[in-house]
């Protein structure tokens with residue numbers, strides 16, 4: 082029996098942060114460790130999705146490769162035989178299936194997508210048809226491989242539901258063609274990875290750390306030098322309580338630093354908290370946090386530098402060949418179903 086498919090994608094837009102590492106890269110690597118062997122894991126960069134809103138196109142190609150290198154530097158095993166890493170635009174069936182699905186997707190249902198409403202409301206004139214249509218491309222991304230599980234955040238639930246609707250409608254009209262992905266509740270239960278890790282902004286700990294923030298001091302970038310990282314930690318916003326307590330309510334800045342310290346040092350949170358509880362030397366504490374962050378970055382960046390474009394591209398090309406075969410098979414079924422090709 083062929084293995085069920087888990088499919089997950091990462092967009093490459095801005096430089097990733099320590100929060101992206103802890104909240105996304107590490108869980109993805111853990112998912113590979115947990116599920117490879119039993120499931121096939123499709124990890125792709127949706128490069129065609131990356132310019133639904135304006136970007137700098139001169140860096141897109143390299144950013145896509147760099148993004149994948151971040152995952153490898155985070156521990157993703159490129160050579161795992163159940164894991165396929167690929168770029169969407171290198172598998173043309175994604176675009177072709179999108180067009181066919183477009184013709185079985187209603188304008189009315191697409192107009193209800195809340196993410197389109199939110200993203201288009203701050204852009205006015207520059208809202209593209211691509212931004213409106215991207216959930217159909219996402220449906221194609223999933224349906225081409227018969228993916229059962231698609232670990233996404235809550236912001237993507239609606240797009241997963243429309244994928245199920247489009248696939249069900251198509252199957253009802255033309256007979257069983259697509260595997261229907263699991264419902265969002267079944268997905269959440271299966272993956273159980275959105276356990277709510279939320280690394281805070283260093284300058285405003287009421288907010289989360291975000292890679293698109295224009296406040297450079299709010300975020301540790303994975304490309305930061307030791308000096309930059311240390312300086313950001315030392316100037317992180319804390320409080321006037323005067324003693325260290327793990328307390329999200331009253332001391333979110335200190336608490337966030339305690340969390341970073343525990344996660345990066347691999348110690349249980351309770352042990353780290355016990356070590357610092359009641360200590361009034363915020364400077365000493367920040368120095369300790371800065372030290373683990375700087376050490377982490379040094380190791381991470383060393384691993385990152387070891388990965389060459391050549392070896393990454395070799396793995397991508399091998400995966401992309403396999404994905405073209407798999408995707409073209411589904412596409413042919415669809416082409417037969419709609420009458421573009423003779424029936425088998």
Ligand code: ATP
Nearest residue numbers: 100101104105278279280281289290291292293294
């Ligand atoms: P942007 O500001 O562009 O939205 P972002 O930093 O929020 O960037 P996303 O691209 O939206 O990053 O999300 C990438 C991944 O990083 C997601 O899996 C998301 O859950 C995770 N992530 C983002 N911010 C945090 C955070 N502060 N703590 C933990 N995980 C995070």
Ligand code: MG
Nearest residue numbers: 290291292293
């Ligand atoms: Mg975000």
